[in-house]
Amino acid sequence: MKRIAIDMDEVIADFNSKMIPIFNTRFNTQISLADLEGVTIQQLRPDIKEQVEAMIGEAGFFADLAVIPHSQRVIKKLTETYEVFITTAAMEFPLSFDAKFRWLAEHFPFISPMNIVFCGNKSILNADYLIDDNARHFEHFSGEGILFSAPHNKQVRGFRRVNNWLEIESMFSL
Template identity: 50%
Template sequence: MKRIAIDMDEVITDAIGRFAEWYKRDYNIEFTEEQLISKKFEDLILPEHAGLPRKYAFHDDFFKDLTIMPGSQEVIRDLHEKYEIFITTAAMEFPNSLLPKLKWLKDHFPYISWTNIVFCGDKSIINADYLIDDNVKHFKRFIGQGVLFTSGHNLNVDWDVRVNNWQEVRAMLL
């Protein structure tokens, strides 16, 4: 059975939406959906707030109750019937994210065993046929095929295999 490794943030969870929600809460500045999907979040915020997204990500509640990316549950459920699925998140950078991410996965993807959830730093350790991720840095030493999941921060990144949503993942892998 082939293996698919799937990133969490900006692939199955909407972390950018949380950044925008908290930024509006703290500074009363709201971004449109078009802005959020067409630019890096860091490029949207005021220059004096540089570094704020990183600060948010270290907050204990940041990764709690993130919105799920449309279509991800259904497509991953179908992929799970044909492939061995691993959720692989570079969570070690934000250690406070470990428990909230684990709970989130249990709530939204209960059929994925805890043995198939990998909290790591360098994703090159993952032995899979495909890695669906929003950051090409994780493909550099990955032995399988990197599949870039489009996000505002990677629109100008050149990568051969790219999907824009979960329906395109379905079309590619099912």
């Protein structure tokens, strides 16, 4: 059975819909999703990078992210044909483990806890496909990287790209 590894943030969990309003309130600014084209918030505002990362690193930050449309249904269908793992680079924000685990249990209860991988460098993953919004994870990944579109990766080329879960559904002929 082929394996699909799926990233969490900006692939199944809508990070930006929470991050942008909280960022704007906390730092008294007005950025929009369009402002993040080609950059992360930390790259957009390097002057407050440490404060932004501390905010993201708060224990409950990831607890109530919205679910990316169609991801639940499509991933459920994928599990009928593929071995599916949720793989999140949580080592950057270690206090996020509990919130991310609980979020996955709530929104993706059909994914076994044994198929949830908290890691740093995703090159350790042994899968046929990795669906991720960050192309750096494909660099040493042995399978095929599939780039999930996000504002920060609009300029990235060289990988098969999907814009939403309906395209993934079509790609895997579900």
